[in-house]
Amino acid sequence: xxxxxxxxxxxxxxxxxxxxxxxxxxxxxxxxxxxxxxxxxxxxxxxxxxxxxxxxxxxxxxxxxxxxxxxxxxxxxxxxxxxxxxxxxxxxxxxxxxxxxxxxxxxxxxxxxx
Amino acid sequence: xxxxxxxxxxxxxxxxxxxxxxxxxxxxxxxxxxxxxxxxxxxxxxxxxxxxxxxxxxxxxxxxxxxxxxxxxxxxxxxxxxxxxxxxxxxxxxxxxxxxxxxxxxxxxxxx
Numbered sequence: 619x620x621x622x623x624x625x626x627x628x629x630x631x632x633x634x635x636x637x638x639x640x641x642x643x644x645x646x647x648x649x650x651x652x653x654x655x656x657x658x659x660x661x662x663x664x665x666x667x668x669x670x671x672x673x674x675x676x677x678x679x680x681x682x683x684x685x686x687x688x689x690x691x692x693x694x695x696x697x698x699x700x701x702x703x704x705x706x707x708x709x710x711x712x713x714x715x716x717x718x719x720x721x722x723x724x725x726x727x728x729x730x731x732x
Numbered sequence: 733x734x735x736x737x738x739x740x741x742x743x744x745x746x747x748x749x750x751x752x753x754x755x756x757x758x759x760x761x762x763x764x765x766x767x768x769x770x771x772x773x774x775x776x777x778x779x780x781x782x783x784x785x786x787x788x789x790x791x792x793x794x795x796x797x798x799x800x801x802x803x804x805x806x807x808x809x810x811x812x813x814x815x816x817x818x819x820x821x822x823x824x825x826x827x828x829x830x831x832x833x834x835x836x837x838x839x840x841x842x843x844x
Contacts (some may be wrong), residue, residue, distance in 0.1 A: 661834040718783035725775035
């Protein structure tokens, strides 16, 4: 079964540095998402992306965050200047065109800010 | 606004006993409902989903859930717990099929 893949599995970065988290969604999917899970807390929606633009974003997704689909396969989340509180598990998800289909999640990238 | 409430952050059952994880939701539009399971240091795996049609849905690993509109509930059950069921379970709602809103999660412990 096709999967959403995320790299790296663990990223350690100094506070203030830029970080890019990478995702390869399922190939025929059209909707892409990023979620965040701070250790011990619930999974929180960050942003959704469709037709090469952001379709919705949460209040967490401030100017320090950006997303991009640089080619036909990758979907990236960039954090411009990381803060300690950005430490979390970041999940990418994708969905096909039908609204009643579930989102498929990757295994996540654990981001640790020092 | 849409939201999901999972009753009980921790549930402990004996191996072979019934598993019942409770979930209530609110949604201003007909919801799509999901249960995901997360094993330690892993991603989110879809257990089952409800979109339309039959209100009792069966998922993987022997789990099932029943959508009760009148109670705005989508409780997850399994007749007989197995040690391998120990994990975190998330109920989620996707109003109209867009972003997914997760509950806080319920950690299931299974005692031998």
